[in-house]
Amino acid sequence: MKEIGKIIAEFPKSPESLIPILQEIQEQYNYLSEENIKEVSEKLDLPLQHVFSVATFYNVFSLRPKGRNIVKVCMGSACHVRGSNRILEEIERKLNIKNNETSADGRFSLETVNCLGACALGPIMVVNKEFKGHLTPSEVSKLISQELIEEKS
Amino acid sequence: MKLDSFADFNREVQKLKLKKQTEKTIITVSRDSTCCLLKGSMDLSVALEKELENHKLTDKVLINYSGCLGFCEIEPVVLIEPQNLFFQNVTAQSVQKIVSEILVDGKIPHGSQTIEKRNEGPFYKKQLRFLTGQNEKIEPGSIDDYLVVGGYSALVKVLETMEPRDVINEIKESGLRGRGGGGFPTGKKWESCRNASAPDGCRYVICNGDEGDPGAYMDRSLMESNPHSILEGMIIGSYAIGANEGYIFVRAEYPLAVEHMKSAILQAENYGFLGSSILGSDHNFTIHITMGAGAFVCGESTALMASLEGKAGFPRVKHIHTVEQGFRNKPSNLNNVETWANVPYIISRGAQWYKQIGTAGSRGTKIFSLVGKVKNTGLIEVPMGITLGEIIFEIGGGIPENKNFKAVQTGGPSGGCLPEGYLDSPVDFDALINLGSMMGSGGMIVMDEDTCMVEIARFYLNFLVEESCGKCTPCREGLWQLLSILTRISHGEGNMDDLTTLEELGEMIKDSSLCALGKTAPNPVLSTLRYFREEYIEHIRDRKCRAGVCRDLFRYTIDKEKCTGCSVCRQKCPYKAISGEKKEHHSIDTEICVKCGICFEVCKFNAVRKVS
Ligand SMILES: Cc1cc2nc3c(=O)[nH]c(=O)nc-3n(C[C@H](O)[C@H](O)[C@H](O)COP(=O)(O)O)c2cc1C
Ligand code: FES
Numbered sequence: 001m002k003e004i005g006k007i008i009a010e011f012p013k014s015p016e017s018l019i020p021i022l023q024e025i026q027e028q029y030n031y032l033s034e035e036n037i038k039e040v041s042e043k044l045d046l047p048l049q050h051v052f053s054v055a056t057f058y059n060v061f062s063l064r065p066k067g068r069n070i071v072k073v074c075m076g077s078a079c080h081v082r083g084s085n086r087i088l089e090e091i092e093r094k095l096n097i098k099n100n101e102t103s104a105d106g107r108f109s110l111e112t113v114n115c116l117g118a119c120a121l122g123p124i125m126v127v128n129k130e131f132k133g134h135l136t137p138s139e140v141s142k143l144i145s146q147e148l149i150e151e152k153s
Numbered sequence: 154m155k156l157d158s159f160a161d162f163n164r165e166v167q168k169l170k171l172k173k174q175t176e177k178t179i180i181t182v183s184r185d186s187t188c189c190l191l192k193g194s195m196d197l198s199v200a201l202e203k204e205l206e207n208h209k210l211t212d213k214v215l216i217n218y219s220g221c222l223g224f225c226e227i228e229p230v231v232l233i234e235p236q237n238l239f240f241q242n243v244t245a246q247s248v249q250k251i252v253s254e255i256l257v258d259g260k261i262p263h264g265s266q267t268i269e270k271r272n273e274g275p276f277y278k279k280q281l282r283f284l285t286g287q288n289e290k291i292e293p294g295s296i297d298d299y300l301v302v303g304g305y306s307a308l309v310k311v312l313e314t315m316e317p318r319d320v321i322n323e324i325k326e327s328g329l330r331g332r333g334g335g336g337f338p339t340g341k342k343w344e345s346c347r348n349a350s351a352p353d354g355c356r357y358v359i360c361n362g363d364e365g366d367p368g369a370y371m372d373r374s375l376m377e378s379n380p381h382s383i384l385e386g387m388i389i390g391s392y393a394i395g396a397n398e399g400y401i402f403v404r405a406e407y408p409l410a411v412e413h414m415k416s417a418i419l420q421a422e423n424y425g426f427l428g429s430s431i432l433g434s435d436h437n438f439t440i441h442i443t444m445g446a447g448a449f450v451c452g453e454s455t456a457l458m459a460s461l462e463g464k465a466g467f468p469r470v471k472h473i474h475t476v477e478q479g480f481r482n483k484p485s486n487l488n489n490v491e492t493w494a495n496v497p498y499i500i501s502r503g504a505q506w507y508k509q510i511g512t513a514g515s516r517g518t519k520i521f522s523l524v525g526k527v528k529n530t531g532l533i534e535v536p537m538g539i540t541l542g543e544i545i546f547e548i549g550g551g552i553p554e555n556k557n558f559k560a561v562q563t564g565g566p567s568g569g570c571l572p573e574g575y576l577d578s579p580v581d582f583d584a585l586i587n588l589g590s591m592m593g594s595g596g597m598i599v600m601d602e603d604t605c606m607v608e609i610a611r612f613y614l615n616f617l618v619e620e621s622c623g624k625c626t627p628c629r630e631g632l633w634q635l636l637s638i639l640t641r642i643s644h645g646e647g648n649m650d651d652l653t654t655l656e657e658l659g660e661m662i663k664d665s666s667l668c669a670l671g672k673t674a675p676n677p678v679l680s681t682l683r684y685f686r687e688e689y690i691e692h693i694r695d696r697k698c699r700a701g702v703c704r705d706l707f708r709y710t711i712d713k714e715k716c717t718g719c720s721v722c723r724q725k726c727p728y729k730a731i732s733g734e735k736k737e738h739h740s741i742d743t744e745i746c747v748k749c750g751i752c753f754e755v756c757k758f759n760a761v762r763k764v765s
Contacts, residue, residue: 018463019446023405050464057465057622059447060405076367077562077598078524080612086750093727114449114616115367116406118188119522119596120225120530129408131191137751138725 001028004036008043015046018054022061031062067102067109071095071144072126076115079122083137087123088112090137094144155425158433159313165424166300173301177215178256181232182243185293186221186377187409193244194229200245201231204252214256220293220378220413223285224276225531232268232289236261239271275529279548281510281518282534284494288378293413296420299381305426307497311389312434320393321347324496326504328516333361333452333489334565334593335669336515336582342486346476347394349484356396357485358387359461360493362403362410363445363452366565367616369596371520372490374532376403376410379494380417384440386493388426389500391438394486399438402457404445414442449566449620453668454479454487456622467624468668489594491520511537515581519595523549526556526601535580542576545599556601560685564593566613566620567673569680570606589680591673605702606685607692611639613677621670628671631662635678642689643703645696652689656682701763704748708764711752713738715760722752722761 007024011017018040025036032055041048055061073088092098095108102109118124121133125140132143156162182201184194198218205211222230227241231248233255240251254262271277291298299305311320325340346356360383364372375383387399403411418440421427429437448466450456456466458480479485495517499507511517515537521544524530528550535544541561545551552558560570563580569590571578578584582592600609614636623629635658638651659675666672682689691697698706711722711731718736730746733739741752753761 014463016461016463019460020443023444023446054463054465057448061446074367075616077566077596077612077616078368078522080367081525081598081600081604081609083750089749090727090751113406114365114620115370116187117364117370117373118191118225119368119370119524120532121188121191122524124191131187133191136754137749138755141727 004039005043008040013044015044018044018046018051019058022051022055026061031065033063064102065106067106069107069128070109070111070126072111072113072116073099074114074116074118074122074124074126075112076119076122078115078119079124082122084123086137087125087135087140090140091125091144094141155423156432157425157430159309162305162309162432166306169297169301173297175215177213178236179215179217179232179234181217181219181234181289183220183222183229183289184218185409185413186374187407188221188225189229190409192228192242196245197229197231197243197248201248201252204249205256208252208257210252210256217290217298218292219289220291221285221374221532222289223280223282223374223532223534224529226529234268237267237269239266239268241266275547275550276531276533279539279543280534281536283498283518284375284379284382284491285520285532285534287382291379293378293380294416296381296417296424299379303501304381304497305385305424307500308385308388308426309432311392311500312432312436317347317393317395320389320500323504324393324499327499327507328504328511328514329492329495329499329507330515330582331489332491332495332519332594334366334591336592339488339492342476342488343390343394345474346396346484346486349477351395351484353483354395355398355481355483356394357480357483358391358394358396358399359457359480359485359487360387360399360401361452361454361457361487361489362401362407362414363457364404364407364490364594365449365452365620366594366596368524368562368598369522369565369594371522371532371595373407373410375490375494375520376407377413380413381421382494382497383414383490384417384421384426386496387440388421388431388438389496390486390488390493392436396486397437397439399440400461400480401440401442402445402451402461403442405447411442411444418442448622449616450622450668450670453670455668457487458485465622467622468670470667491595512579512581512584514583519580519592521580521595521597523597523599525562525598526552526604527599528553537581538579540577540579541571544580544597545576549599552599552601556603558599559602559604560600560606560609562590562598562600562609562677563596564591564673564676565596566616567591567670567676568593568596569676570600570609570684571680572684589676589683591676603700603702605643605698605700606681606688607639607643607698608700608702610677610681611636611643614639614674617670617674621674625665625667625671627662627665628667628674631658631666632671632674634658635662635675639678642692643698644705645692645703647689647693649690649693651693652682652686655679695765697765701765706765707748708743709741709746709748709750709753710762710764711739711741712760712762715758717758717760719757721755721757725751725755727751 041051329339330336451466456468460466723731
C-alpha cells in the first residue's frame with residue numbers, strides 16, 4: 001500500500017485533485033479513515049468540513065473499512081424487473097449480513113449498485129471484480145458458497 | 154509516429170490499408186467489452202489461440218478481438234471470413250470444433266449461419282448501425298483499425314476545408330439533438346459556447362460518460378468498443394467551439410471504458426490528433442479523463458462540472474448557462490458520449506445525408522438498450538421514428554415464456570411506463586414527451602404481466618429519493634412523501650384519496666424543483682397513474698396485486714392436483730416453511746413463509762401458486 005503522503009504528492013496541489021486523491025486512497029485502503037481525511041485536508045489546504053462533505057456525498061467512498069471480498073448486487077431497473085431484490089435477499093441470508101454491512105470477521109461486504117452496464121444479462125452481481133449474470137435465487141446460494149470456499153484473502 | 158500534415162495522414166492511411174489487406178482467414182471474436190467478458194469471451198480467446206497453435210495455423214489466421222456487437226443475449230460471437238460464417242454463444246469448448254471443422258477439414262459445419270443471413274435476421278434487419286456497425290472491424294485498442302475504416306478523416310476534412318462557423322452550421326443543419334436525455338440541439342449549443350465571451354480565450358468541451366440511467370449501457374459500449382469515434386467528435390467540436398482543453402467524465406462503475414478511453418487518448422496523441430498543431434494546423438487540443446465517484450445527479454450538467462472542480466455534486470440554478478459560465482466559470486460545452494460519436498458521421502457524409510434519417514424533429518439514429526422481459530436483449534441502433542412495437546416485437550422477438558406484454562419503460566428513472574395501446578407510437582424526442590415519458594439516454598425496459606406497476610413506481614421513486622442531492626425542498630421532501638404513499642399502497646394500506654394526493658404533489662414537485670432530476674422525478678408515478686390506474690385501485694380497494702409482487706397482498710400455496718410430492722421445494726426452501734412426505738401433497742406454513750419465491754421458481758410442475 002502506498003503512503004498517504006505519496007498518494008497526495010502524485011496530484012497537483014489543487015482543490016480539483018480532491019476527488020481523485022480520495023478515490024486513490026479508497027482504492028488502496030478500502031476506506032477513508034479519519035486520519036487520512038485530516039491529512040488530505042491539511043496537505044491540500046482545504047477545510048476539513050469540505051473534505052468530509054465530499055467524502056460523504058459520493059457513494060464510492062466509505063468511512064468504515066470494507067470486507068476483503070466485496071459482493072455488489074445490481075438494483076438497476078433492468079435487473080429489478082428480473083427479480084434482483086430476491087437475489088439480494090438470498091445473498092443477505094447466505095452471508096448473514098444486510099445490504100451495506102460488513103461481516104464481523106471482515107471477510108465480506110455486501111453492497112448494492114444502481115446499474116453495472118450489463119443490463120441485457122440481468123440480474124447481475126459482481127463478486128470482487130468478477131461479473132456474474134442471469135442469476136436466480138437458487139443459483140446464487142450455490143455461487144456464494146463456492147466463493148466462500150475459494151475466498152482469497 | 155506523429156503526423157504533421159494532411160499529406161502525412163493520407164500516406165499513413167494508405168499504408169495501413171495496404172497492410173490490412175490479407176489473404177489470411179480473419180476470425181473476429183467479440184471479446185473486449187463487459188458483457189462478452191461476463192459470458193466467457195476471455196476463456197474463449199485463450200482456447201482459440203491454443204487451438205490455432207495446435208494445428209499450426211497461427212500464420213494463416215488473423216484474429217481480431219472486437220468490442221460489443223450489440224446482441225448481448227447471444228454473445229460472445231465468432232465471425233469467420235472469407236468463409237463468411239457466424240457463430241453465436243461460442244464457448245471455449247465449441248471454438249475448438251469450429252476451428253477443426255472449418256480451418257482444418259475445410260468443411261462448413263452443419264446448420265451454420267452466414268453473416269448476411271445474420272444481418273437479415275430479425276434482430277439486425279430493422280437496425281441502421283452507423284455508430285455501432287463498425288465495431289466488428291475494430292479492436293478497441295487499435296487506432297490503426299479505426300483509421301482503416303475511415304477514422305479521423307472527418308477531422309481532416311474539418312481542419313483542411315472548413316472554418317469553425319461552417320462546422321457549427323453543418324451540425325445545426327443536420328438537426329442533431331443531444332443524446333443525453335434533454336434533446337437540446339447540438340449545433341445551437343456549440344454556437345452559444347463559441348459566442349460566449351471568453352476574455353482569456355479559455356473554453357472547455359466536456360464529454361458526459363456518466364451514464365447514470367440504470368438499464369442503459371450504450372455509452373459504456375461506445376467507449377469500450379469504439380473510443381476513437383468519441384475522441385474524433387470531441388476534437389471536431391473543440392475546433393468549432395474554439396476550445397483547447399477537454400474532459401471526459403466516466404462513471405465509477407465502468408473501469409473497462411476508462412481503460413479503453415485512456416489508451417485511445419495516448420494513441421491519438423502519438424499520431425498527433427491530440428496535442429499542439431494538430432496535423433500541422435494551428436488548432437491545439439488536449440483531453441483529460443476523470444472518473445465519477447458514484448452519484449446519479451452528477452450526470453446533470455452543473456453537478457458534473459462541480460464534481461470536476463472537486464466539489465460535492467450539487468446542481469445549481471439554470472439561469473446561468475454553462476455554455477457561458479460552466480467548468481471553472483468558463484464557457485463550457487457538455488455533450489453526451491453518443492452525441493459526440495455522431496459528429497464524425499455527420500461531417501463525413503454531410504448534413505443533407507444525415508437529415509434523411511429519422512423524423513422531422515429528431516434526426517439520425519438512436520441507440521437503445523433493449524432489456525428486461527424481452528427475448529432478444531441487447532443494444533440496438535435504429536432510425537428515430539421506428540415504433541415501440543417494431544422494437545419490442547420484431548427486433549426484440551417479443552416476450553419470453555409466452556407471457557403478456559404489460560409496459561415499456563423509457564427515459565431512465567424519471568421516464569414513464571407506456572402500455573400496449575401505444576406500441577404503434579413512433580419513438581422520437583417529442584412523441585415520447587407527449588405520451589408522458591421521455592427518450593432519456595435510451596434505456597428501454599420491457600415489462601410483462603409479472604410486473605406490478607405500483608411497485609415499479611415505488612422502485613423508481615426509491616431510487617430518486619436516494620439520489621436526490623437534497624439541495625431543494627420540493628425534491629428532497631416531496632419525493633419522500635410520494636414514496637411513503639406508494640409504499641403504503643403497496644402494503645395494501647392506501648386509500649382512494651392517496652391517488653389525488655400523488656397527482657397534486659407530483660405536479661407541484663415538477664413545477665418547483667431546482668434541477669431536472671426533481672422536475673422529472675414524479676413521471677414514474679404520474680405515468681403509471683395515467684395508464685395503469687386500475688392496478689392502483691385494486692391495491693387499495695381489493696388489497697390485490699394482480700402481478701403477485703407486493704408481498705403483503707398475496708401468499709403462496711401448493712396446488713393439490715398438481716403437486717407430485719417430489720419434495721424439491723421442501724429441500725430448497727431456505728426457511729423450512731414447507732412440509733410433506735415424499736410422493737405426498739406438500740404444504741406451506743404461511744406463518745414461517747417469507748415469500749422469497751424459491752419454491753415457485755424450482756417447482757417443475759407449476760404446483761406452487763400465488764393467491765390473493
Ligand atoms: C439527474 C440528471 C442526470 C443526468 N444524467 C446524465 C447522464 O448520465 N449522461 C448524460 O449524457 N446526460 C445526463 N443528463 C443530461 C445532462 O444534464 C446534459 O443535458 C447532457 O449531458 C447534455 O448533453 P447532450 O446535449 O449531448 O445530450 C442528466 C440530467 C439530469 C437532470
Ligand atoms: S440494470 Fe443491472 S446491470 Fe444495468
